[in-house]
Amino acid sequence: MFEPVIGLEVHAQLKTKTKIFCGCSTKFGEPPNANTCPVCTGMPGVLPVLNKKAVDLAIKTALATNSKIARQSRFDRKNYFYPDLPKGYQISQYAYPIAEHGFLDIENKRIGITRIHMEEDAGKLTHDPARGKSLVDLNRTGIPLVEIVSEPDIRSAKEAGQYLKKLHQILKYTDVCDANMEKGQFRCDANISLRIKGTEKFGIRAEIKNLNSFKNVEKAINYEIERQAYILEEGGEVIQETRLWDPVKNKTNSMRGKENAHDYRYFPDPDLVPLIVDDQWIDEIKKTLPELPDAKQTRFVTDYNIPEYDARVLTSSKKLADFFEETTKDLKDKKQASNWIMTTVLGMLNTKGVDIESSPVSAPSLAELLKLLENSTINIKGAKTIFEEMVETGKSPEEIVKDKNLEQVSDQSELENIVIEIINKNPKEVEAYKNGKTKLFSFFMGQVMRETKGKADPKIITEIIKTKLQDDN
DSSP states (O other), rough: EEEEEEEEEEEEEESSOSSSSSSBBTTTTTTTOOOOOOOTTTTTTOOOOOOOHHHHHHHHHHHHHTTOSSSEEEEEEOOOOOOOOSSEEEEEOOOOOSEEEEEEEETEEEEEEEEEHHHHHHHHOEEETTTTTEEEEOTTTTTTTEEEOOOSOOSSSHHHHHHHHHHHHHHTTSSOOOTTTTTTTTEEEEEEEEETTTOOOOOOOOEEEOSSSSHHHHHHHHHHHHHHHHHHHHTTTOEEEEEEEEETTTTTEEEEOOGGGGGOOOOOOOOSSOOOOOHHHHHHHHTOOOOOOOHHHHHHHHHOOOOOOHHHHTTHHHHHHHHHHHHHTTTTTTHHHHHHHIIIHHHOOOOOOOOOOOOOSSSHHHHHHHHHHHHSSSSSHHHHHHHEEHHHHEOOHHHHHHHTTTOBBBHHHHHHHHHHHHHOOOHHHHHHTTTGGGHHHHHHHHHHHHTTOOOOOOHHHHHHHHHHHHTTT
8 A cells, every 4th residue: 555765865984094174083993082173173263174085085986876976066064053063063065965866776676866965974972871971072073974865766675775785885895985884984864754556746754863784774664664654544644753763672763853954054164165076086086996896796707607696795895706806816616616605714704703804714725725626636525624724723725634634535446446345345235225225325435435534536436336336236
């Protein structure tokens, strides 16, 4: 009956060393109010100076999201009063943003991007209910942000999650933003309304503020859809308001009535001149763009002949994609490398709670291990043993092969003698195999592996066992 209409506003902290309008550090985790100065604390008479690096990164964001960059944009003052906003206004872009009319593709759908604008971040409040106090930390005040506003093209919580993950991935790929959601470097406001299916007119929307995990975004949107549907089905009216997500109770709560643009009394900031971006500046930034995820995924399928699923996993982060390419550089079997990275390597990283950059096994070391497999120097069982040892000791594969005597037994005559001896020792099993119990083949394989301490080449002994059991008929 009802159709959700969802738009997302994403705030991403730009990866600069200093703030957008002053020279204070943007380093995270410093003591409260350590990274502040008269400019970012809003002292009388100070003047803001725009950080060029922040503009570079905003242009880069626009290019990576297929957005049209404005040749002239402007900074405005957004007036509101809050304890973590020392000037009493936020410097933002309203009437003339730096970019508009972009898009991102998710699965089989395109989500439009209305606008991208630059602004400064506010500070952070810490509430202490036990003492009845709230503390303000202005270190974050003035850190440069881009706000990326989607068109209301999203129709489900699942689509919202896909869009956010794609945007997060692109910002990380381009090195525009570290996008650590726990540190507030990538956060989202979701606007949700319902309308009768088949109609064009939008319903009354509610905004959910400051969602900082993909899981919470989807949960909050699903809850809000159910809440609004219940109100409408009961004949009530949805109120335009700002709400907060409570992850403990899994529900949204009203925070305040939703403001409109006129409530902020925007006007051009008199201390900042219009921002002019020419073609030369845009071309310079274009040269710094890396291969983006979609293009890389397509190339992986074509160049490495791996399935689309593998390519999607391996390009989920730029560092993981680089790890795969470095590993496979001199390997023939690209698919085997893909399997090892997606299962063994990622499984190990998940267990240790680290990312690919902190992997105890480097790409060259993994390549060395897989080369031993390709050359039949070791078998798959030995490879897994070696990998575990590499993780724990940091030794090279060749060192471990020598230390543990894991070199594969591939001598044809030696393996034939072992197989003949096992067949002679197990006449009942041989007879049962001949009478149709073909599952006993694994019994003979197991016996050979036990005799060789797991070092026999599985391909060679498979052929020998088949031949000897047939010869014995």
